[in-house]
Amino acid sequence: MAFDTEPKRDFKVVGRRVARPDGIDKVTGRALYGADMSAPGMLMGAILRSPHAHAEIVSIDVTAAVALDGVKAVVTGADFADAMDAATADVRDNCLARGKVLYDGHAVAAVAAASGAIARAALDLIKVEYRVLPSVTDVDLAMRADAPVVQAGRAVEVVPVGLSENVTDHCEFGHGDPEAGFAAADLVIDRSFTTAATHQGYIEPHACLASMGPDGKADLWCTTQGQWAVRTACSAILGMRASQLRVTASEIGGGFGGKTTVFIEPVALALSRKAGRPVKIVMSRTEVFRATGPTVASSIDVKIGMTKEGRITAGTATLRYTGGAFPCGTVAMGAQAAFAAYDLAAVRTFGWNALTNRPKEAAYRAPGAPQAIYAVESVVDELCQKLALDPLEVRLLNAAREGTRSSYGPTFEAIGLEATLEAAKAHPHYAAPLAAGQGRGLSCGFWFNFGGNTSVSLTINTDGTVGITEGNPDIGGSRAAISQMAAEELGIPYEQVRTVIADTSSLGHNDVTDGSRVTFAVGLAVIKAARDAIAKMCARVARIWGIDPEAVEWVDGAARPTGPNAGTFPPMTLAEIAALSFKTGGPIAGHHESNADGAGVSFGVHLVDVEVDRETGATKVLRYTVFQDAGKAVQPDYVEGQMQGGAVQGIGWALNEEYIHDAEGHLLNPGFLDYRVPVASDLPPIEAVILEIPNPGHPYGVRGVGETPIVPPLAAIANAVSRAAGVRLTALPMSPPRVLKALTAQG
Amino acid sequence: MVAVTLWGSLRPFADGQTVVEVEARTFKEVLDRLAEAYPGLRPQIERGVSMALDGKIYREAWFAEIRPESEVVLMPYMTGG
Numbered sequence: 001m002a003f004d005t006e007p008k009r010d011f012k013v014v015g016r017r018v019a020r021p022d023g024i025d026k027v028t029g030r031a032l033y034g035a036d037m038s039a040p041g042m043l044m045g046a047i048l049r050s051p052h053a054h055a056e057i058v059s060i061d062v063t064a065a066v067a068l069d070g071v072k073a074v075v076t077g078a079d080f081a082d083a084m085d086a087a088t089a090d091v092r093d094n095c096l097a098r099g100k101v102l103y104d105g106h107a108v109a110a111v112a113a114a115s116g117a118i119a120r121a122a123l124d125l126i127k128v129e130y131r132v133l134p135s136v137t138d139v140d141l142a143m144r145a146d147a148p149v150v151q152a153g154r155a156v157e158v159v160p161v162g163l164s165e166n167v168t169d170h171c172e173f174g175h176g177d178p179e180a181g182f183a184a185a186d187l188v189i190d191r192s193f194t195t196a197a198t199h200q201g202y203i204e205p206h207a208c209l210a211s212m213g214p215d216g217k218a219d220l221w222c223t224t225q226g227q228w229a230v231r232t233a234c235s236a237i238l239g240m241r242a243s244q245l246r247v248t249a250s251e252i253g254g255g256f257g258g259k260t261t262v263f264i265e266p267v268a269l270a271l272s273r274k275a276g277r278p279v280k281i282v283m284s285r286t287e288v289f290r291a292t293g294p295t296v297a298s299s300i301d302v303k304i305g306m307t308k309e310g311r312i313t314a315g316t317a318t319l320r321y322t323g324g325a326f327p328c329g330t331v332a333m334g335a336q337a338a339f340a341a342y343d344l345a346a347v348r349t350f351g352w353n354a355l356t357n358r359p360k361e362a363a364y365r366a367p368g369a370p371q372a373i374y375a376v377e378s379v380v381d382e383l384c385q386k387l388a389l390d391p392l393e394v395r396l397l398n399a400a401r402e403g404t405r406s407s408y409g410p411t412f413e414a415i416g417l418e419a420t421l422e423a424a425k426a427h428p429h430y431a432a433p434l435a436a437g438q439g440r441g442l443s444c445g446f447w448f449n450f451g452g453n454t455s456v457s458l459t460i461n462t463d464g465t466v467g468i469t470e471g472n473p474d475i476g477g478s479r480a481a482i483s484q485m486a487a488e489e490l491g492i493p494y495e496q497v498r499t500v501i502a503d504t505s506s507l508g509h510n511d512v513t514d515g516s517r518v519t520f521a522v523g524l525a526v527i528k529a530a531r532d533a534i535a536k537m538c539a540r541v542a543r544i545w546g547i548d549p550e551a552v553e554w555v556d557g558a559a560r561p562t563g564p565n566a567g568t569f570p571p572m573t574l575a576e577i578a579a580l581s582f583k584t585g586g587p588i589a590g591h592h593e594s595n596a597d598g599a600g601v602s603f604g605v606h607l608v609d610v611e612v613d614r615e616t617g618a619t620k621v622l623r624y625t626v627f628q629d630a631g632k633a634v635q636p637d638y639v640e641g642q643m644q645g646g647a648v649q650g651i652g653w654a655l656n657e658e659y660i661h662d663a664e665g666h667l668l669n670p671g672f673l674d675y676r677v678p679v680a681s682d683l684p685p686i687e688a689v690i691l692e693i694p695n696p697g698h699p700y701g702v703r704g705v706g707e708t709p710i711v712p713p714l715a716a717i718a719n720a721v722s723r724a725a726g727v728r729l730t731a732l733p734m735s736p737p738r739v740l741k742a743l744t745a746q747g
Numbered sequence: 748m749v750a751v752t753l754w755g756s757l758r759p760f761a762d763g764q765t766v767v768e769v770e771a772r773t774f775k776e777v778l779d780r781l782a783e784a785y786p787g788l789r790p791q792i793e794r795g796v797s798m799a800l801d802g803k804i805y806r807e808a809w810f811a812e813i814r815p816e817s818e819v820v821l822m823p824y825m826t827g828g
Contacts, residue, residue, distance in 0.1 A: 157790050158756045171823065172755030200828075257828020332823040348755070363828035409752050409820035410799035448804060450827055515827025597805045697803065707827060 002598070003694045003701045013488040014700055017637045021479045021499070022251070031251040034207030034223030039278035042209070043072055043112040045271050046119035047264070047281070048126050049291060050101035050108055053135035053357040053665025054148065057099060057108065057128060064125035065111055070118035073274035074126070076109045080266065081239035090326040092237045094360045095266050101130070102150060102325030103357045104666045105290025107263075112271035112279045135357040135665035139322040140299050142166045142354040150355035154327050168327040169353040171335050173408050174316075176346030178303075181314020185305025189382055193375040195714070195732040196658030197297040197322075200364050201649070201677050204253025205288045210268035211278035216240065218269060220247045225259040225473055226512025231504045237266040238273070245269075248503040249473045256475075256649070257363030258293050260512045289670035293362020294659055296321040296330050300375040302338075306383045310394040314346035315339050315407075319372055322354050323361030329353070330361060333448070334368030336408035337711075338376050341395070341417060341444035341603065343404040357665045363514060365646060366447040366707035370653065370714050374732065377443040377715030382728055391442050391719070392430065395605075396421050399444075416629025416693040417444065417603040423689055424605045429625045438611045438622065441720025445604045445711030449704035450515030451596030455508030456525040458486060458533055460588040464575025466490060468499040468529075470522050471510030476706055477638030478518045484634050485523045485700065489530035491557030492574055508593050516704025519634060520695070521596035523702055533590030537577045540584045545569050598697020599704055604628035606647065606712035610720040617740030619655055619721055625687045631695040631703025640688035643709045647686050650713020652678045654721075656733050749813055751777055752820045753788075760787030774798055775809035777819060795824030 025031035062074040077096040084092065092098075097106050109126050113119035134148035141147055142164065149165045159170045182188050208222035218240065224230050227247040235242040252259065264281040271279040283292070299320045305313040317338045321331040335351035349372075384391040399421060400406060402414045424430055424442070434440055457469040468486055472478060483497040490497075511517065538552040541559040545552070551566035552559050558571035581588050609623040626643040633639040656676040660668045669675045694701025714732060721739065722728045727746045731738060748768040753761055761767050762785070769780035777798065782789040797806050799820040805811050806825060813819060 156794070157760070157787070170756050172758075174755065260826075260828065329823060329826075333825065336822070363826060365828045367826065367828050409754065409822065410802045410804070411818055413802040448825055448827070450804070450806065450825060452806065515825070517827065595807060597808055597811070598803055601804075 037221040042278040044116040045281035050106040054133040055130035061127040065122040070114040073112040166355040171351040174348035178314040181346035182305040185313040188305040190303040197294040198657040200256040200258035202254030205283040207282040212272040225255040246505040295364035298371040322356040324358035330368040334372035337369035338372035339407035340446040365710040374714035381719040439724025441716040443712035443715035447708040449599040451521040452511035458529040481634040516706040528592035529590040600695035602708040606716040612724040617736035632701040643688040644686040646709020654717035774811040797822040
């Protein structure tokens with residue numbers, strides 16, 4: 001069911017800016033988020049967290065806490081199951097530590113009590129004896145042979161022997177002979193960069209309500225990007241059968257990858273199991289910062305050679321990422337993405353992951369790509385500056401195209417990078433004049449996009465309306481987009497369709513909402529489910545008319561006779577067929593289950609103008625334009641929202657956001673006052689330019705759009721600031737003190 | 748025979764090669780033959796891999812068909828945010 005095998009169609013519903021199905025609920029407060037769920041007899045849970053970045057747990061004495069009036073249960077890591085795969089065991093040990101605490105804020109024990117105040121008071125009565133160990137939070141220091149060892153024995157087989165035990169993973173990608181390429185260059189620049197760990201910054205803290213009965217059956221309501229992933233993790237960690245745990249996803253107040261795993265959910269279940277009562281846990285903002293996933297921190301070396309004409313002759317990059325205190329594979333995606341925008345004869349990337357005493361990394365939009373592409377695009381920009389070349393023309397000259405062997409191996413199918421660059425070149429923004437003290441930056445961005453496991457059920461209601469049950473929490477407008485694609489396929493108005501999100505006991509498995517997959521993969525599944533329902537409706541009509549099913553076709557929401565022997569019958573609409581369904585064989589539904597592939601990679605280009613205050617080092621973003629190949633934009637408002645949101649998060653990452661630790665590994669800024677995300681007054685209007693280059697792997701040409709927009713902003717802003725300041729900035733965030741220091745050093 | 752391109756850090760486990768040939772018609776057969784011919788690759792395969800077939804990335808599609816002329820590139824298992 002590829003795009004190029006589909007008949008050409010003029011979309012009637014897809015592409016329209018339809019009303020948000022969740023709009024009224026969200027602006028009136030009717031929408032139920034993670035913390036909104038309550039149950040009779042409910043207890044409140046609270047979690048004791050480590051004050052040390054690295055320490056051995058010598059003992060935990062909960063006697064006094066258990067004795068406190070109103071306390072109903074206390075749990076530690078010993079209350080979780082033992083046997084599970086290594087990745088799930090890491091998730092388990094992140095939820096409640098075993099043996100050692102590995103970062104400041106690592107959970108150690110939890111209490112369920114009649115009120116939150118009692119639970120918090122009980123935490124003070126838990127006596128934990130620690131043996132404090134040396135800690136390390138810097139990735140370069142962690143890779144040194146003399147670094148404190150965060151966890152021993154975690155390196156996979158590809159890591160060479162003799163390195164620090166903190167080094168857990170290594171990867172290498174590329175082709176050609178970089179040294180020969182550098183020798184052919186007119187200019188070679190070799191630079192080192194660092195990026196800070198940043199948090200996804202979702203506005204809704206983690207929250208859940210768990211209720212387990214004495215028979216072991218349990219229900220869990222939580223804010224998550226994937227209820228099946230929650231069920232899989234929690235049932236393993238609790239030692240339960242998956243069928244006995246039903247997980248319901250609440251409305252979600254942002255995730256951006258950070259809610260693709262569990263933190264408090266197994267803890268709430270363990271407390272409920274022990275107390276025999278429902279238990280609710282709601283994280284504070286401080287807990288969210290201290291103990292849920294930031295992205296990786298990185299240290300990166302990039303070397304690129306270029307001719308005087310702007311042709312890149314070779315590129316290499318060495319990426320050192322830390323995903324915190326547990327093994328992390330994000331560096332492999334950074335190493336593959338680093339040079340993806342370029343058609344290169346010689347390219348090589350090397351990736352290393354090292355353990356540090358930081359919170360366990362959780363995915364953040366396009367995990368690993370923004371850091372790597374920031375470093376590469378910064379060096380490309382500096383080469384353009386030094387060779388007096390137009391940075392956009394250089395990118396066009398070197399752009400990956402259909403047929404290019406990508407830097408990570410596969411040959412590209414049809415891709416939209418060149419068209420995106422041409423759109424940027426033709427846009428008035430690129431030619432607009434700049435004043436003194438201002439700079440313009442440009443960067444390409446790339447992300448792989450995924451499909452994944454998806455189940456959809458579509459019911460034809462007897463009044464001619466349609467219900468869709470799907471399993472992915474709606475983060476970016478998927479309920480609207482899925483309803484649109486169903487309406488398009490069935491030939492009925494959008495308003496006739498309602499899409500709801502199922503719990504884990506009501507539908508087949510669905511992968512988490514990640515990888516920019518939902519509009520692509522769930523959309524694909526809903527189209528197939530609609531075609532399944534259409535086939536059944538045509539069969540019913542064929543029996544009513546007394547002709548072969550093959551002699552009935554579906555056109556504009558109605559069954560019609562087709563072919564020379566079909567006879568003459570008036571069309572039967574979906575509503576007419578639905579009204580007769582009980583008489584013609586019973587309810588009508590369509591469904592589809594698959595592991596979708598063919599998501600198609602995505603490219604974007606960002607243009608930004610900034611002004612740097614040379615007295616304070618503060619940067620003001622003046623103008624921002626995003627260009628992205630979105631494939632077919634099903635609901636353009638949401639596509640633009642994704643593009644604008646990615647730009648805003650990238651602006652924060654580039655200019656202000658960072659995890660700041662002291663020498664002992666304590667996190668110093670676990671709150672929005674000291675961890676500064678952009679607010680509306682920091683931002684100019686962000687213009688989104690959508691390019692609709694059909695994805696050949698989807699019947700409507702749909703491509704994922706959610707992650708690519710966070711990739712280019714880091715480099716685009718760094719290039720703009722560097723040009724405005726007259727000095728190359730090589731560390732993120734480019735906070736005012738850091739820019740001022742660079743300006744002062746410049747003299 | 749199908750030519751399978753490995754990523755660079757797997758080279759030491761495939762007799763120093765980054766392109767190896769196996770007899771396979773599906774994604775799963777590629778993995779099985781690789782693990783048989785180069786046992787050092789088995790841990791990585793068991794942890795999870797993706798595979799690009801003619802430019803399209805597959806994550807767990809055992810029965811994805813491979814033709815002798817297909818471009819087959821082994822990749823780490825991919826996740827998103």
